[in-house]
Amino acid sequence: MTTAIELAEKELEKKYSKLVGTAASNMCAHCGWCIDSCHVYQATHDPETSPVAKAERIRRVYKKEHDWMSKIFPSWTGAKKLTEEELDKWVKLAFRDCTLCERCVVNCPMGVETPQLISAARAALTAAGKAPEILTQLADMAISKEENAELYRDFFLEQIKEIEKQLQENMKNPDARIPIENEGAKILYVPLSGAHTILPEATIFNAVGESWTMSMFEASNYGVFLGDTAKAKRITERIINEAKRLKVKEIVLTECGHAYTTLRWEAPKWFAGPLPFRVRSILEVLDEYVRDGRLKLDPSKNPEPVTYHDSCNLGRKGGLLEEPRRVIKAAARDFREMTPNRLQSLCCGGGSGLVAISEWSESRINAGKPKADQIRETGAKTVVTSCDNCRHQITELSEYYNLGIKVTSLCELTAQALVLPSVK
Amino acid sequence: MLSAGFVHFVEYELQVIALAWLGILYALKIFQLSRLPMFREKAPPKGSAGAGVLRSYSNMLIPWSMESSKKHFWRWVEFGAYHVGAGVAILNTFTSPFIPGMMTESVRWIFAILIAPAFLLGIAKFVRRIIQPEMRLVSTPDDYFAVVSVELFFFSAIMALILNTPEWRTTYFLITAAFLFYVPFSKISHYIYFFFAAIFTGSRYGYRGVRPEGRQAE
Numbered sequence: 001m002t003t004a005i006e007l008a009e010k011e012l013e014k015k016y017s018k019l020v021g022t023a024a025s026n027m028c029a030h031c032g033w034c035i036d037s038c039h040v041y042q043a044t045h046d047p048e049t050s051p052v053a054k055a056e057r058i059r060r061v062y063k064k065e066h067d068w069m070s071k072i073f074p075s076w077t078g079a080k081k082l083t084e085e086e087l088d089k090w091v092k093l094a095f096r097d098c099t100l101c102e103r104c105v106v107n108c109p110m111g112v113e114t115p116q117l118i119s120a121a122r123a124a125l126t127a128a129g130k131a132p133e134i135l136t137q138l139a140d141m142a143i144s145k146e147e148n149a150e151l152y153r154d155f156f157l158e159q160i161k162e163i164e165k166q167l168q169e170n171m172k173n174p175d176a177r178i179p180i181e182n183e184g185a186k187i188l189y190v191p192l193s194g195a196h197t198i199l200p201e202a203t204i205f206n207a208v209g210e211s212w213t214m215s216m217f218e219a220s221n222y223g224v225f226l227g228d229t230a231k232a233k234r235i236t237e238r239i240i241n242e243a244k245r246l247k248v249k250e251i252v253l254t255e256c257g258h259a260y261t262t263l264r265w266e267a268p269k270w271f272a273g274p275l276p277f278r279v280r281s282i283l284e285v286l287d288e289y290v291r292d293g294r295l296k297l298d299p300s301k302n303p304e305p306v307t308y309h310d311s312c313n314l315g316r317k318g319g320l321l322e323e324p325r326r327v328i329k330a331a332a333r334d335f336r337e338m339t340p341n342r343l344q345s346l347c348c349g350g351g352s353g354l355v356a357i358s359e360w361s362e363s364r365i366n367a368g369k370p371k372a373d374q375i376r377e378t379g380a381k382t383v384v385t386s387c388d389n390c391r392h393q394i395t396e397l398s399e400y401y402n403l404g405i406k407v408t409s410l411c412e413l414t415a416q417a418l419v420l421p422s423v424k
Numbered sequence: 425m426l427s428a429g430f431v432h433f434v435e436y437e438l439q440v441i442a443l444a445w446l447g448i449l450y451a452l453k454i455f456q457l458s459r460l461p462m463f464r465e466k467a468p469p470k471g472s473a474g475a476g477v478l479r480s481y482s483n484m485l486i487p488w489s490m491e492s493s494k495k496h497f498w499r500w501v502e503f504g505a506y507h508v509g510a511g512v513a514i515l516n517t518f519t520s521p522f523i524p525g526m527m528t529e530s531v532r533w534i535f536a537i538l539i540a541p542a543f544l545l546g547i548a549k550f551v552r553r554i555i556q557p558e559m560r561l562v563s564t565p566d567d568y569f570a571v572v573s574v575e576l577f578f579f580s581a582i583m584a585l586i587l588n589t590p591e592w593r594t595t596y597f598l599i600t601a602a603f604l605f606y607v608p609f610s611k612i613s614h615y616i617y618f619f620f621a622a623i624f625t626g627s628r629y630g631y632r633g634v635r636p637e638g639r640q641a642e
Contacts, residue, residue, distance in 0.1 A: 017460065017461070018460065018461060018463060022457065022460055022617075023457075023617045023620050023621035023624065024621070026614065026617045027614045027615075027616075027617035027618055027621055028611075028614065029611060029614045030559070030562050030563060030564075030567050030611070031503075032552075032556070032558060032559050032562075033492040033493075033496075033499070034492065035558050036492075036495075037491060037492055047557045047558040047560075047561045048561070050558050050561075050562075052558075052562050053558065053561050053562055056562045068608070068609055069566070069609040069610065075565070076564065076565050076566050076569075077564050077565075077566045077611075078564040078566075105625065106490065106629075107490045107491050107492035108492070109483065109484050109490070109492075109493075109503065110614065110617075110618050110621065110622075111480055111483070111618075111621055111622055111625040111626070112621070113621070113624075113625060264467055265465065265467050265632060267467075268465075268466035268467040269463060269464075269465070269466050272466070273466055274466055274467060274468060275467075278468075279467070315634075316634060317632070317634070318632060318634075319470045319471065319632040319633035319634045321633075321634070321637075340491060342637065343634065343635070343637055344491050
């Protein structure tokens with residue numbers, strides 16, 4: 001019978017075989033430049049939580065098998081074999097103390113990809129059956145939703161009808177629609193579960209007269225957080241198949257950080273080439289509407305100071321840095337930047353699935369302290385963030401640290417500023 | 425008293441052997457690296473991969489581009505001074521034996537003055553590695569030995585340049601040879617990987633439109 005260690009080692013080997021893993025494992029000079037770039041370290045000042053310390057635990061296992069010197073004199077380089085005890089220590093290191101935010105990468109003089117090592121550890125833990133159960137359950141649920149689509153369909157349509165009624169009421173337009181299974185539509189919009197990622201977007205699409213249809217599936221992909229490429233692929237495939245079936249021209253993803261990087265950047269690698277349609281975030285679509293003058297916005301409808309939190313996945317990993325800012329400036333009167341922002345933005349502390357793991361909520365809230373301080377310094381009353389993970393985390397940070405802010409999405413802010421055409 | 429033949433052997437033949445050793449092992453490392461799959465972006469680009477790679481290579485020349493160098497500017501100065509010293513000490517292993525005409529007294533002094541700060545900073549690095557808990561936690565015997573061996577290399581280079589005696593020159597070249605034999609097995613060879621990783625990381629950030637930054641992060 002294959003042991004947990006053997007499964008973990010096999011998975012690690014698979015991930016290490018990629019050049020970046022090898023480079024990340026060998027090129028760190030232990031200079032310590034990355035130490036205070038990590039929000040977890042900033043909050044705890046625990047040496048074990050510095051990026052180099054976290055990476056080093058995994059690196060030493062890699063070195064035992066691959067580094068010339070480590071093979072002969074492991075104690076000289078600190079190399080060691082993977083043990084059950086070591087693997088258990090990795091659970092918190094990989095799933096709690098690192099949110100794969102990549103802030104350490106952009107602050108490393110060598111560009112060591114520490115998150116790649118942590119992802120490899122996540123994959124190894126998942127293979128060994130040691131990943132947090134809730135993440136596995138959420139990934140499995142997404143897969144079973146496709147397998148039981150027919151069972152789920154009626155309930156889903158009923159829910160959408162309810163949201164559609166609300167939409168018509170809000171827009172004072174009985175013709176406003178949330179189209180489902182609209183074959184040949186230009187856009188397949190993929191939301192998350194919950195009306196907050198459907199209603200504002202539907203308002204905007206209806207306001208500009210967009211040709212769209214809404215996906216039956218959610219954008220989130222817990223397989224990615226697990227480092228489980230097979231599951232991540234499977235979850236992504238549901239949306240790709242739906243888009244192909246409906247013959248849409250593009251997929252537009254809701255405000256969800258990891259869903260964007262997954263479908264926009266990672267999926268083409270998994271499926272060996274570009275997807276047969278364009279993939280964009282709703283942020284890019286909003287930006288286009290604003291720049292083309294298709295959306296009429298009144299910034300005085302959002303009079304209070306607003307700040308923007310860059311989701312690590314959308315910004316540092318995804319390249320969407322200016323699009324949301326242009327939209328906010330069009331939709332709100334007083335936009336204030338956090339310091340630092342964009343490429344150097346601090347993680348909210350809840351990324352990469354951590355927000356779903358309730359037993360670690362205390363350390364998650366603690367790790368969010370640097371972000372809470374940053375928000376407070378802006379004096380903003382509204383925080384816009386385009387990732388549901390960040391939204392949950394910042395809402396909790398606001399309650400815990402008494403920030404007195406409202407957390408909202410870019411679409412909600414935009415819908416609030418919308419000047420609707422009068423319906424005859 | 426050292427024989428002229430021995431001094432010559434250490435300065436020439438031994439250096440060539442050590443350099444050949446280093447070259448062969450580095451070639452092997454590079455060959456191993458180049459055989460690994462390089463995962464390329466396959467989605468339509470948002471930016472330029474090439475610009476991102478250039479940006480990765482020039483990162484250290486732009487101290488305001490990283491919070492780690494902007495916030496700790498002295499650290500960046502240290503980094504620069506240390507690597508300039510290392511570069512000059514390495515350059516001297518070629519110029520001293522192979523272009524002796526170039527090594528006038530003033531050039532030797534300039535070289536020594538450039539290496540001296542690196543030597544002093546090396547001591548500071550060693551102390552920091554011991555007293556700072558974060559650094560101590562990740563340091564291995566290889567880390568300490570690397571700093572010490574580079575310090576010996578710097579010190580012998582300075583002495584050989586200033587005093588220019590056969591004893592110091594021999595010491596310097598013996599240390600250099602030992603250093604060259606050890607480097608491929610040590611973390612000192614981290615820079616080999618940098619050239620590969622900068623391509624990977626830089627091209628990813630460039631391709632996705634993350635870098636070069638449209639506007640500086642503030």
